Amino acid sequence: MSNFIQSEEENIRAPDEAIREILIDYDSNYEINFGFDYYNTEIIPNEDEYENELQLAIIESTKEQEAYEKTQLEKTNLRVQTFKDVLLKIKKISMFDKTFLEFCNIIEPIIDSYCACYIDVYECDKIMYDLIFGTLKTIRLTEVELMLFENLFVMEN
Numbered sequence: 768m769s770n771f772i773q774s775e776e777e778n779i780r781a782p783d784e785a786i787r788e789i790l791i792d793y794d795s796n797y798e799i800n801f802g803f804d805y806y807n808t809e810i811i812p813n814e815d816e817y818e819n820e821l822q823l824a825i826i827e828s829t830k831e832q833e834a835y836e837k838t839q840l841e842k843t844n845l846r847v848q849t850f851k852d853v854l855l856k857i858k859k860i861s862m863f864d865k866t867f868l869e870f871c872n873i874i875e876p877i878i879d880s881y882c883a884c885y886i887d888v889y890e891c892d893k894i895m896y897d898l899i900f901g902t903l904k905t906i907r908l909t910e911v912e913l914m915l916f917e918n919l920f921v922m923e924n
Contacts, residue, residue: 839884846882853912854878860906870902881919890923 856876861871880886891899897919903913 780821815842843882843884844886849915850878850882852870853915856906856908867902874899878919888921889919890921893922896922 857867857871857874861868877886877889881889899916903916
């Protein structure tokens with residue numbers, strides 16, 4: 768057994784030389800610059816400036832929201848006015864014709880969604896598209912009124 772221990776000791780490599788490292792002395796004024804100066808007080812405004820900027824941002828946001836709502840209201844009113852006469856014609860006919868009543872029950876919610884600006888177009892399959900325009904051709908619609916439906920109802924590909 769002693770032979771085995773001696774042969775192991777011969778195969779052990781010598782230790783590496785000691786390396787002396789000098790650590791950087793950290794100074795409290797020392798800053799690492801990552802592209803942002805954390806100690807720059809000019810970036811952070813005082814509370815009064817912050818409140819003023821916040822109030823201006825709120826006012827600006829409110830103005831933008833009011834302008835958006837105004838345009839949406841105008842758009843809704845325009846859409847309602849364009850479909851008003853057509854829906855009146857369809858509802859009058861649906862009082863006397865049961866198949867037209869079913870047709871009215873299908874397209875009226877779609878037109879309401881369009882007028883409320885929830886949708887801009889309604890994609891329907893070929894069967895539905897043919898049903899809508901086949902039924903519309905049986906009543907007297909002007910070219911403009913028919914164009915309203917052609918712009919609203921689009922056949923999906």
